[in-house]
Amino acid sequence: MDGNQTKTNASLCPFNLIRWHYLASYWYILVICVLGIVFNVFVLTVLCLHKKACTVAEIYLSNLAAADLPLLSALPFWAEHALKEFEWPFGGRLCKMVNVFIIMSGYCSIYSLVLISIDRYLALVFPLSHERLRRPLLAKVGCLMVWVLSFLPSVPHLIYMDVITIHGNITICIVIYPNYATAVGCEIMQIMLIFIIPIFIISFYSLKTFQALRNRPIEGVSVQKRAKKATLLIVAALLVFLICWIPFHMMAIIYILDYVEVLMLTPNTTIFIYVWYPIFINLKMFTSVLNPILYVFVGKNFRKKVKEISKCQK
Known part of the structure; x- marks a missing residue:
């Protein structure tokens, strides 16, 4: 066997090893879909x-729960897509609709987290001096703006997303930009709006809140316990956000740098991205299950509301 044939076999080996990814992704996505819908609908029902x-906090939390539902409703199509080794069997209209739902949900969810991080900062650090900024009406207006603005970044996919046939009989759902400049511009806009800007805002306000709580004078055992619990929740929420979102967007940044020829990827790097990119997409989806657990279920007020509703139903 010559060197070229050995190199070819070595290059193809990782692609053969990831066949199990399709079946694993299928069941993983379905589990995320079921759990996410149950948790988020439960949150909305209770509220x-x-x-x-x-309250203002509950308005933002209900918006976060509602924001995850478009993504979760699109996941059964994505699961079938994964099971068919990313071949798209549902036609052009659903190709556009499913991707618009996923993109809108991503933007709405992440900017709901931005609103929550700012509101939590105001509530814990300036509980009295910023009461005017924490009115329910302003919170509802903010949520409405998030939904409207979340639709705008999905417009390029609504226009350019389409179904094409490759290799004679393989149908795929893909975004087809009309030219190089549009492709680069849209991809950079996506990364800036859904990753760089919100991750900076969330990290900034979370860290400021964390520092304020750490430096606050001890006013009593109960106050200290509440501050400690709030601090742990902030740290946990920030870590979950970073762990679930950073890997996917780092891959996207590498892809764009390769596309504009700033980076020249080797075959081994390309294989690495091919293997891990779907895994990081699935990791990002997991936030739809973690969000209601972190932001709602652990809250004492929410558990109190559940008990009150259950008593009324008896």
Whole structure:
């Protein structure tokens, strides 16, 4: 066997090894879909059925739960897509619709987290002096703006997403930009708006809140416990966000740098991206399950509302 044939076999080996990824991704996506829908619908049901009006924090949390639902409703199509080794069997209209749902949900979810991090900063660091900024009406307007602005970045995919046939009989759902400049511009816009800007805002306000709570004078055991719990929640939420989102977007940045020929990827690097990119996409989806657990279920007020509603139902 000559050197070229050995190199070819070595290059193809990783692609043969990832066949199990398709089946694993299929079941993983379905589990995320079921758990995410159950958790987020449960959150919305509790907040809607409770007699008392929602607080500003609860308005943002309900918006976060609602923001995850478009993504979760699109996941069954994505699961079938993964099972068919990323061949798209659903036609052009669903190709556009599913991707628009996923993109809108991503933007709406991440900017809901931005609103939550800012509101948490105001509530914990300036509980009295910034009450005017924490009115329910302003919170609802902010949520509405998030939904409207989340649609705008999905417009390029609504226009350019389409189904094409490759290798004679393989149908794929892919975004086809009209030219090089549009492709680079849209991809850079996506990374800036859905990753760089929100990750900076969330990290900034989370760290400022963390520092303020650490430096706050001890006012009593109960106050100290609440501050400690709030601090741990902030750290946990920030870590989950970073762990789930950074790998996917780092891959996207590497892809863009290769596309504009700033980086020249080797065959081994290309294989690495091919293997890990779907895994990082699945990791990003996991936030739809973690968000209601971190931001809602651990809250004492939410558990109190669940008990009150369950008593009323008896």
